Amino acid sequence: MTIHDRPExxxxxxxxxxxxxxxxxxxxxxxxxxxxxxxxxxxxxxxxPYPTDDELETVVTSCAHNCGSRHMLVAHKKGDVIVRLSTDNGAYQGDAYGTDTEEKPQLRACLRGRSYRLRLYSPERLLYPMKRVGKRGEGKFKRVSWDQALTEISQRMVHLKDTYGPTAIVDQSYAGASYGVLHKSDQIEGLLGRFLGLFGCRTSSWSVPSYQGTTFSSRTTFGTIEDGNEDDAFAHSKLIIMWGWNPAYTFHGGNTFYYMRMAKQRGCKFVLVDPQYTDSASAYDAWWIPIRPNTDAAMMAGMAYHIWDNGWHDQDFINRFTQGMDPGTMPAWAQGQESFQDYISGRSDGVPKTPEWAAEICGVSADDIKKLAEMYATTKPAALKASWAPGRNAYGEQYNRMAAALQAMTGNIGVLGGCAEGVGKAWHAEAVAYPYDEFSNVWYASIKSDRWAHIVLNYPNVSREEAGLWPRNDHLDGVIPNIRGIFWQGSDWFNQLTNINKEIAAIRKLDSYGEGESLLVCMDSTITPTGIWADYLLPIATHFERHDVALPWYKGHYYIHRPKAIEPMGESKSDFQVFTELAYRLGFGPAYNPKANRDYFNNPDWVDEAYLVDWWHNVQSHQGVTWSWEEFKKRGVYKFVLPEPHVAFRDQIEHGVPFNTPSGRIEIFSTTLAQTPDWTRTQYGYHIPAIPKWIEPWESLNHPLTEKFPFHMISPHPRWRTHSIFNNIPWLRETFSQETTMNASDARKLGIQTGDIIEAWNDRGKVVTPVYVTERCMPGVVVLHEGAWMDLDENGVDRAGNPDFLTDDNPSPAGAFAYNTVLCNIRKSDMSHRPGWDQLSTARSHVFRRDL
Incomplete structure (x- = not known):
């Protein structure tokens, strides 16, 4: 009805x-x-009245999280209060207002970054050190001084190390809240890793939940995880296949949509292979191919068969650049072993991987598999963007390796508009400002990240395969760590790792050891579900409250200056301050922070500046930056203008530079895997085939377990959170809800309608959410976005709807996390959904504001 149609x-x-x-x-x-x-x-x-722009000071800064990029934020502040946030308008590098070009696009913040004031000034900000006084997980803490907290933590660290050895404390740092060139929480380059390495007591977590299967594939196939084009290369594609990729939610680059829109305007066609019809498919009018979860490698094998069967493969590319794609490219030492073509054709196992064979497994018709294979093989250049989500499955590495084989056999690697992406790291940023030396990644045991609970519950009767234990060349090789402590730095891993109920049981066991025999420390800027289970909560300053430089995340070629926009709230300190003070108490302060003295805990600014100036000089010498440090601080952002779009492996294809693999080629047949004599002595523990193969996962819609649990649950990343970060932001919760999406035909059979409360359960746990009924999700599949803050009732049911109560920590051989390998059942429920943490943002903050 228009306004003119309205009745009088x-x-x-x-x-x-x-x-x-x-x-x-x-x-x-x-x-x-x-x-x-x-x-x-x-x-x-x-x-x-709300202050006007001319009354405000403007400060260029950025977001700090791994949402798919790190965009510019502009803080508008009055005094020491940020009153609003805006973003890049094109003028901050000295260009004209509104500059937004293919060579120098604006770095516009997404809705998460634009809402950051509500996280900065959240009622759940941690403002003071807190010590647990109630039962584990009860959420009762009292305020203590920094001196008391750090004294007790350091004393307990010494006791655990002396009593239980150099592997007693687990490093669970991650890039949740502290990611810059100086203030960094990270498994490899992070501040916590170096601190525990110098202390001499560290069990590391070697696997990355988001893309470990992909990391394995990229390193095995290409010899590097820097296998991505910069996103401006997408503008030159004629076909983009979004395989498990929803760039509207997880764009993997600062300007992905900008360049994909360019491609669309230039005639590019789009395809989505995914169990659900996403907003990205709608935006680009993509051909949607629904696929059963966990069956992607089978469909790709069917595509490879059809490409070979019709002669659409690029034999010249195969001959020049690949190893093991077919019998003619097998190395001399492996003659007679199985090549990829032997497997696809069925010569080696008697099972041709035809489109018809694949259709039975993946639920996609053979005709659609053939059509997509022809489109991909005959359209030049074409980008098969094999995203991380299908790799977050049992045997997820096989999906990524199969995608790399398709990319190579069609000659779409190293060419503008093509795509080799697995992990997708592109332009290289200079990433470290603090001391990076021999102690930066010292560990005495390294376990697969989500196996810590299994180790605690079963110690000492744990095999190295179960632990995912990384091999060593000393007396600690194969020694299962006796885990007694965990540092959670910039990570909400207790809420985010698989099989949360198993983690809870492990925490309970740690608690049973008695007073002082375990230590759980959570370092973050807000209360988190992980923090609820800690012994000590240490308030960490946000990136608005410390000096740093923002790095692009996987894509993008720029640096953003992050000044201290406001003074730290309450008694917040940076991670670097906390670890420096702990290091002094433990006897190695000068070694940990050589530019500082003991006063760094109270006066960090000049030291941080000194580290950042040195880093900038390194950038100037390595990357040709002409600006001075003062000019960079004045402008706030430095955008590199590349002479041509950055294309991964262009030098290898155009100039004959060897790939960084043992053979110098793209290894479809892996030298390392084929020559591994004893898999039990690897961090993987189990055999991994030398070529990509379809391997049946332990749970899928093809499994007999569907008689008990008929639905396959996937848990993609939401648009309104970065994993669990921003879950408690009221603005974002007004826009999106934590709900389970299911197909209309499935809902009809169960008598379920949109808005009903349902429970999803399996043998590992149960969650309660509202339901959204739609045709945009294929039958048999339900979708529940990851990252909701757990909210347990008295029976252990998660009323908030965190899918990781249903996920399995069973180790996939190459380290992939099986977040999307989940069978469950669904029914209408009379239990209530409790969004508490998000819609009622002050519901629990009183717990952390009282002295007990």
Whole structure:
């Protein structure tokens, strides 16, 4: 109905009364203003008017999280308070206002970054050190001084190391809240890793939940994880296959949509292979191919068969650049062993991987598999963007390796508009400002990240295969760590790793050891579900409250200056301050932070500046930056203008530079895997085939377990959170809800409608959420976004809807996390959903504001 179609208004007693009330109040207000006799002056606001731009100081900064990029934020502040945030307008590098070009696009923040004030000033900000006084997980803490907290932590660290050895404390740092060139939480380059390495007690976590299967594939196939093009290369593609990729939510680059829109305008066709029809498919009018979860490698094998069967492969590319794609490219030492073509054709196992064979497994028709294979093989250049999500499965590495084989056999690697992406790291950023030396990644044991709970629960009866234990060349090789402590730095891993109920049981066991025999420390800027289970909560300053430089995340070629926009709130400190002070208490302060003295805990600014100046000089010498440090600080952002789009492996294809693999080629047949004599002595523990293969996962819609659990649950990343970060932001929760998406035909059979409360469960746990019924999800599949903050009832049911109560920590051989390998059942429920943490943002903050 348009405005012209509206019926005439009809007077009713109610509307007449309302108009009379408005006229009366308006007249009264006017009389008061005009007469002013005995009346106070009318005010338009009940509080101070919102400040205008000319009253505010503008500070260029950025977001700090791994949402798919790190965009520019512009803080507008009055005094020491940020009153609003804006983003890049194109003018900050000295260009004209509105500059937004293919060579120098704007770095516009997403809705998460734009909402950051609500995280900065959240009622759940950690403002003071806190010590647990209630039962583990009960959420009862009292405020203590920094001196008391750090004294007790350091004393307990020494006790655990002396009593239980150099592997007693687990490093669970991650890039959740502290990621810059100086203030860094990270498994490899992080501040915690170096601190525990110098202390001499560290069990590392070697696997990355987001893309470990992909990391394995990229290193095995290409010899590097820097296998990505910069996103401007997408603008030159004629076909983009979004395989498990929803760039509207996880774009993997600062300007992905900008360049993909360019591609669309230039005639590029789009395809989505995914169990659900995403917003990205809608935006690009993509051909949607629904696929059963965990069966991607089978479909790709069917595509490879059809490409070979029709002669659409690029034999010249195969001959020049690959190893083991076919019998003719097998190395001399492996003659007679199985090549990829032997497997696909069925010569080696008697099972041709035809489109018809694949269709039975993946639920995609053979005709659609053939059509996509032809499109991909005959369209030049074409980008098969094999995203991380299908690799977060049992045997997820096989999907990524199969995708790399398709990319290579069609000659779409190293060419503009093609794509070799697995991990997708592109342009190289200079990433470290703090001391990076021999202690930066020292560990005495390294386990697969989500196996810590299994180790605690079963110690000492744990095999190295179960632990995912990395091999060593000393007396600690194969020694299962006796885990007694965990540092959670910039990570909400307790909420985010697989099989949360198993983690809870492990925490309970640590608690049973007795007073002082375990240590759980959570370092973050807000209360988190992980922090609820800690012994100590240490308040960490946000990136608005410390000096640093932002790095692009996987894609993008720029640096953003991050000044200290406001003073730290409460008694917040940076991670670097905390670890430096702990290092002094433990006897190695000068070694840990050589530019500082003991006063760094109270006066860090000049030291941070000194480290960043040295880093900038390194950038100038290595990357040709001409600006001075002062100019960079003044402008706030430095955008590199590349002479041509950055294309991974262009030098290898155009100039004959060897790939960084044992053979110098793209290894479809892996030298390392083929020559591994004893898999039990690897960090993987189990055999991994030398070529990509379809391997049946332990749970799928093809499994007999569907008789008990008929739905396959996938848990993609939401648009409104970065994993669990931003879950408690009211603005974002007004826009999106934590709900389970299911197909309309499935819902009809169960008598379920949109808005009903349902429970999803399996043998590992149960969650409660509202349901959204749609045709945009294939039958048999349910979608529940990861990252909701757990909220357990008295029976251990998660009323908030965190899917990781249903996921399995069973180790996939190459380290892939099986977040999307989940069978469950669904039913309508009379239990209530409790979004508590998000919609009722102050519901629990009182717990952390009282002294007990």
């Amino acid at each position: 208004a009809v007077d009713t007693p109610q509307s007449q009364s309302r108009r009379a009330f408005l006229k009366t109040t308006a007249a009264t207000a006017t009389a008061g203003l005009v007469l002013g006799a005995g009346a106070e002056e009318a005010k338009a606001f009940a509080y101070e």
